[in-house]
Amino acid sequence: xSALTWAVAAVVTDAAGRVLLCRQGRGQRRYALPGGRLRxxxxxxxxxxxxxxxxxxxxxDLVDLVGVYHLDGPTTHTxxxxxxxxxxxxxxxxRARVAEGRPSADPPPGCRLSWHAxxx
Numbered sequence: 001x002s003a004l005t006w007a008v009a010a011v012v013t014d015a016a017g018r019v020l021l022c023r024q025g026r027g028q029r030r031y032a033l034p035g036g037r038l039r040x041x042x043x044x045x046x047x048x049x050x051x052x053x054x055x056x057x058x059x060x061d062l063v064d065l066v067g068v069y070h071l072d073g074p075t076t077h078t079x080x081x082x083x084x085x086x087x088x089x090x091x092x093x094x095r096a097r098v099a100e101g102r103p104s105a106d107p108p109p110g111c112r113l114s115w116h117a118x119x120x
Contacts, residue, residue: 003088004088004089004090005037005088005089005090006037006038006044006047006089006090006092007035007036007037007038007047007089007090007091007092008035008036008037008038008044008047008048008051008091008092008093008094009032009033009034009035009048009091009092009093009094010033010034010035010048010052010060010062010093010094010095010096011033011066011093011094011095011096012033012034012052012056012058012060012096012097012098013095013096013097013098014097014098014115015097015098016115016117017117017118018115018116018117018118019115019116019117019118020034020056020058020098020113020114020115020116021033021034021113021114021115021116022034022055022056022107022111022112022113023111023112023113023114024110024111024112033093034051034052034055034056034111034113035048035051035052035055035091035093036051036054036055037051044092044094045062045094048060048062048092048094048096049062052096053104053105054108055107055108055111056103056107056111056113057103057104057105057106057107058098058099058100058103058104059098059099059100059104060096060097060098060099061096061097061098061099062094062095062096063094063095063096063097064094064095065092065093065094065095066093066094066095067093068090068091068092068093069090069091069093070088070089070090070091071088071089071090071091072088072089
C-alpha cells in the first residue's frame, strides 16, 4: 500500500455555464478538472484556490464542496508503469465559478485550457 496523497480539483464554470477543462499529455489526449496536490499544513480550500489559479490563470470563487473521493491503486498486483505504482489519492472536489472576466495569468505549458458546454 502506498502513502495517501491529498489533492483538490474543481468544476469551474463561467457565466454561460460552460465547464473549464485542461487537456493534458502529448500522445494521450486526456481532459481533467483543474487542481493539484495539497502542500504540508495547507487546507483543501487554500490548495484549490492556489492550484487552480496556478494551473489556469483564473481567479475563482469556491461555491461548495461536491464531494471527497478516494481513488486507490489496483487491488491486484500489477506491474508499475513508467511513472511507478498508482498512489492512493483523497480528492476534495469543489464547485467554483470564475471571479473575473479574464484570466490574471497564462497557464503553464502542458495544460491546454478549453471551455465545454455541459452535455456536449
